[in-house]
Amino acid sequence: MKPLITLIVSLLTASTIRAQAPVSQPLTLWYRQPAKQWVEALPIGNGRLGGMVFGGVETDHIQFNEATLWTGEPREYQREGAAQYLPKIRQLLADGKQAEAEALAQTHFMGRQSHEADYAQKKNVWFTNIRKLADTKAGPTAVTFDERTWKTMTVPTADGWERTGLEGLDGAVWFRTSFNLPQTWAGKDVILDLGRIRDQDFTYLNGELIGTSEGITKNRRYPIPANKLHVGENQIAIQVINLFDKGGFIGVKTTQPTFVVYPDGQQPTDGVPLKQPFSYWIQDENPPAAPRYQADYQPFGDLHLRFSGQGQPTNYRRELDLTTATSRVTYRANGVQFTREYLASAPGQAIAVHLTADKPGQISFEASLASPHKGHTTKTVDNQTLAISVQVRNGALRGESLLHIQTQKGRVSISGNKLVVSGADEATLYLTAGTNFKTYKDVSGDPATLSQRPMQALRTQRFNAVKAAHVREYQTYFNTLSLDLGHSANEQLPTDERLQRFDQSADPSLLSLYLQYGRYLLISSSRPGRNGVPAQPANLQGIWNDLLTPPWGSKYTTNINLEMNYWPAEMLNLSVCHEPMLAAIAEIAESGRKTAKAHYNARGWVLHHNTDLWRGTAPINASNHGIWVSGGAWVSHHLWEHYRYTQDRPFLKSKAYPLMKDAARFFVDFLVKDPKTGWLISTPSNSPEHGGLVAGPTMDHQIIRDLFKNCITASELLGTDAAFRDTLQTMYGQIAPNQIGKHGQLQEWLRDIDDPKDTHRHVSHLWGVHPGTDITWNDTPELMNAARQSLLERGDEGTGWSLAWKINFWARFRDGDHAYTMLKLLFRPAIAPDGMTGGGSYPNLFDAHPPFQIDGNFGGASGIAEMLVQSQGKTIDLLPALPAALPTGQINGICTAGGFVLNLRWQNGKLSGVDVTSRAGQPCLLRYGEKQVRIATEAGKTYRFGEGLQAI
Template sequence: MIDLKKLLYHIIFILVITSVGHAQQSLLLWYDKPAAAWTDALPLGNGSLGAMVYGGVQEDHIQFNEETLWSDGPRDYNRKDAYQYLQPIRTLLVEDKQAEAEELAQEHFMGMKSNEVEYPFKKQQWLNKVRSDTVYALPLFNDAKWLVAKVPTRDGWEKEGLAGLDGAVWFRTTFDVSNEFNNEELIINLGKVRDIDYTYINGKLVGVDSGANTVREYHFNSSLLQKGKNTIAVQILNFGDKGGFADKSIKPGYFTIRAAHHPAQKISINNNWKYFIQDRTPPELPAYNASYLAFADVFFKWKLNGPTTAYKRILNLDSALQTVTFTNNNIHYKRTYFISYPQQAMVMHCIADAKKAINLEAVFSTLHPNYTLKKINDTTLGIYLQPVHGALKATAFLSAHAINGNTHVTDSSIVVGNADVVTFYLVAATSFKNYHDISGNPEDSCLRRLSALNRLSYATIKAQHIKDYQSLFNTFSVSFGKPNNLLPTNQRLIQFKNNQDVSLLALYMQYARYLLISSSRKGTQPANLQGIWNDELTPPWGSKYTTNINLEMNYWSAETLNLSSCLQPLFSLINDVSTTGEETARNYYGISNAWVLHHNTDIWRGTVPVNASNHGIWVGGSGWLCLPLWQHFLFTADTAFLRNEAYPIMKKAANFYKHFLVKDSATGWLISSPSNSPENGGLVAGPTMDHQIIRQLYKDCIMAAAILHTDSLFAYSLAQQYKKIAPNQIGKFGQLQEWLQDVDDTANHHRHVSFLWGVYPGSDITPKDSALMQAAKQSLLYRGDSGTGWSLAWKINLWARLKDGEHAFQLVNDLLTPAIQNGKESGGTYNNLFDAHPPFQIDGNFGGAAGIANMLVQSDMNKIELLPALPTKIPHGNVSGICAVSDFKLSFSWKDGSLQQVTVTSLSGLPCRLRYKQYVTDFLTTKNGVYHFDGKLNIL
């Protein structure tokens, strides 16, 4: 007999799971299994809150971030007397004493590190404390209660359950000796260790060393050993980043004891070791910049029985919704996840087609050792934390709202039993207000957001989220043919090169737009090296803002792909560093009423040289960041923005270079010194990239002053100096010179192509400069096609700007190569379509999308060119909502490689020149006018 009630419930369930808009198949990332790794999980974000959803069945894992949770705190980064060393450094460079210049600069011209002054004393105090007790090295010490770890490891103890740990850790193991040694010299090899190790054999210290790249190989006499069981004990002291036995290139001979003169005689110590955390409070390691930090994780532990079938997880780019569906024990389940910008919250909604089928426990977890869990009320659990070496306080609340069933909250978990439906809301905040004010109350912020959520239904929250998101996402569409969506996305990636599933490129473009909307919204921080997603306390390169390519690349596609509003966080950062950079301009260069930024910044807006003098003293960051300001004006024709926001910042940046440039005694040209060509060749005078950036800035400032009818004398002074700046030069190999001197090495395949900045993203070299364009092409050929994710993305844009769509497409192929093959990781793309540097960096996603867009349209103040670098592998397609300079929006299609039709919408009423191959049309427009053309640009 049919259970009508259950049948009705099942029908309602099916209607619900198919009601989230029928998204274009080309806008789905989907997978037939849960994520096994972080780079398999799928991202969600609203600019301030980011999450990675694993989609597990029995245990669902959500790792989340809050944009303002960084290490360190407000501080002064400037070395006050640095300017005294500027001229001595310049003099050493003139005398061709690069090594001496770098040494002097490293000591006196780099920025101040956090905790720099106090650190030596604090470190010695801590060392004395942890070294005072060596009982753990004694053979008879009882380590029965110690935990066990497999040694060696390639990634340190972070991968062995000790993530986020810095401090002192003891490791012990035993080995048997069956034969007696006769006064022989033996060698123990432990591979590389981070940071300091004290290695004992049977209680005797046999070696001490430090340094992450030093292989620990210690010699000792066989008299230390005894027949039978012997003990090795290693105390490892780690101050930051990865700790322990951390050697990615574990080689034969590592973790052995061997006879010095008979290498074949050896004992393996590659086995399970026991470990004990002695102390996890080392002093803060001095750092030039802060790091963006993981916040916490939520684990949903489901009570399910029986087999699971029909599993599918989907990220719908059309609605920014993730779903996980499966059948367990003949019950159909669906979980829906999203992060709402209007409500500033993450939502997880769980339903099933049976009553009382929702049974689970939700718990917080975090890598931060300083945290507290607390019951907030009968539906809400809170986590409070503070970074070990950070001033910020942070709070997150998880709240459960169940239909029927029961909800029980303790100080450690939320348990939901026998519910029909449950919706979880996650909110998070820190005490950050701005880069110099951290007086915010994160608990109050979380309470306000939950209170607002409680007044709305789930349906309303979801509808508001979709409406808000689609107001940005739906402004653009692209198709390169019928999508091959029968395969999971990871399988499409694997087969891309062979099958030429070019529709995957359209998905890749839209995914980049999704990522930008998710990581950069009005009022938030800009997208960092990983957007807004990071699962570590010591992320690669601090997951900060690297301004010699990476931050800028994050926004290369924003204007063209119709996401201009997502630039606001970048403009906010530029405004901040234009303020903090004034102090750096004074302290390091003795220049007032000007600002400078070097190659890195962070949430605290440091602008000083950092890291090492051979690459950290680069003055181009401020000039480069003026380019997106000017381009925003070009694309939007927004004169008010130019007058009130962009030009004042551009003028002060130009004023810095006006006073910074010096005369080269050999040529008489004005050059940039000291600086470098990122991140290649060390500290030099006169790198080509600097001069391209400065010329571009001067040209843009002169034009802006004319448009605004202001600063004619200042503009004149820039024009006069412009003529004297060292020009682009063609070297002896027909290449564009990277430096002032013709010293390029054609065998150098460095990932940076900084000296080609003038071709793209700048316009210091244009097709009118045919000889220079050919030299740039020759340099690009010498540099080669290999590279990490963002490097490949830059080269794609360069080849597109050179109008070589075939070469650009070849590099797109490389960019979409699976990053992990045969257990090895390289540049390319992860299963979730994140870009691999490796590891993950988001700039390749954004830069790759910009490169594909550059194949379709290129524009400047003089013209819009359609399909300038269309590869033969994309013979058919259409695009709608793509943007061009002077506030034009375009829709066009092509077939068999030929343009079919074009629609131009003029939002500002400016004149337009349209070009396609040999066809050119000039026409006047009116504001909001719409104009139609055929494939030969005849007006329709």
């Protein structure tokens, strides 16, 4: 038994414990040029408002978002009566009839979609009308049709025609192009290759229909008989119909050319290309509202600044200072030094842009507001203020944004819907925004309230005061942790150049920057609500999105992505940023109770693999991946983690445990006995996005065991629900166990069917290693080795968030060097010199799935922390996975379970010291290598240890 250590260093309380002064290091992203793409722009945010700063010289652009602007409306998502099909689906799966089970589930078990009641009839009427034009002799299919008034588009557009200026377009669009048939091909049949199309096409050659198909997965390779062709120019007309989401020609991922015509029996490389660009005409952009399972997060608008007479700028620099949450652009033009500052203030509830020059009277520009939402309106409020109003298409939400300008000297005027500043010494723009969203069940709010109320206060404030309040508030979050992993010459380079060089040269401080950037993004996208306005959790893109049709709806994917967003919250001293997610769980549970009853005739609540602003919980999309029942159990893990790290007993009693208990009650009713093994199994379900609808996926059983275990412990701590606890304890031992398969791998499914050549991005059956604790070196080393074998078989490659998860796995396997290898892949530039994209990091350090998903940023930050400290078991493990590439460093302010804050130092790959501050007075068991030290702590006291855990 080690002697108790009682050295008191501080009497700081849990709410005021801060990291020691940050080690001097450049916590700044910076670039030598403005952003050309959205994934080069720099993010700012205050938890509710988000902005992307492009920093152009002659034209600047700040694209902005507001957290509650989504499509959709309050509605019921569950399909009443679905439960009657549950026994049949289970039986089909038990009989090995997966395809039949999926077909039955797709027809009768998926959740309700919006607008589904009368959609078919409306669509048929609309479709009939837009197809009539094809039969018109003088219409777009005619060879002699005059298309000179049409616009043009170069195809393919891999991200949809939305990226070519047609943002938000759904409906019917005509395209025309041509090709020249060589004389040598006369009499030959040919193939017309159009790649993939979203979503339906009718393709005509010389006025005659030659092919039609529907669906993104189908490559359009239409055979054309020789008798339909003639030597010389042949005219092609294509009607593309897209009813929702992205549209147009998206090409194919292949080295073979597309948009070519080639002789039948030969290769596309032997073909002639279609004439580029294609001409196009929008026939109808108002199709009936398509049924959607869940809603999409939306952009709000754009602030444009236009400058004249800037000349050729020199010494350009664009940056984001993580220590102050301030972006800045500086350059010199015409002998004048110009500076712009950008921030998103939580105290001010506004985005601010401040423009200055080192000579008087040099600030002149125009400012305007725009939005991708059709039908948006702008107006002049007064001679210093503009307003823009937006309405989400086919949805309940609308918004208002105000733009107000203040200047020192100079003149402000209105020209149309633009603010014009002339000859000012400095200028400040304040941007506010709000919607009519109040709760997921109530849209009776007034958008003007959230835009006008903060603006009234800002009108009387100077920028310096607004900035000072912003920095003070932000630093109460950010300054709780500092990290120094060493330094190199590369840290003086621009951030995009550091990414390019990371694989070839040491740059340890880039890891420090990346971890702190993850913390910055979490603070900026997930802050507690203010002034009675509830906060929303960080979604798939945090709070930043520029598309009306964002990837995967930019919603909350709960089969890993939402949860990964919050992996760093507790560990990296941002527990308060966890609150929006924890609050959302209570709302999800309300909806989930309806889904549990309607789909499973079960008590408690259930969450499938996605949710949105309206807290949908029913199965969505397709039965081969949308029926996954463990989302509620996984998010409940976060309730327990918040308690473990904070030791907040009132939170456990009044909020966490009731939700956890109700989530567990669902599985008490849902689990059934497998007739072949006698184990309790989860069926029907899915190993996320892999292997289709199945009975008994390993991941489910790991998560359910975790939920039951945590409920048992919580009920014991609270001295309640003994009978329910007994039920959980009995069932816990009956749940299908983790199994080791014939390849030495951890089985992903109930049957031993894993393919060692399978490199799927999801590694769901390793959930018990991380973030769970079902598999550990201490308790189940044989399973830990099997899990490691599974990860070796999956390989190191992956998309952004998958790479991030693998960093955490390798840290839990205590293999720091392999975890560092994964970091190299995560830092790999996502945009190659040839323009191709892949998994890694964009120039602004956003995670690339691709496209952008913010979960990889958060998962990567968590993985770096997991290399340094772990506390998932009974011990606090120090430097459990320190890579050789990081031999010396220190981290101040990292948190562990039990309510402890650590300042940790190491040199030459070995622990040199650790200070442990106890927030809750719990027992502490430190472990470094084979040595353990047990401490009986008092709240507010700090305990110091030196090299080898020797007490100081």
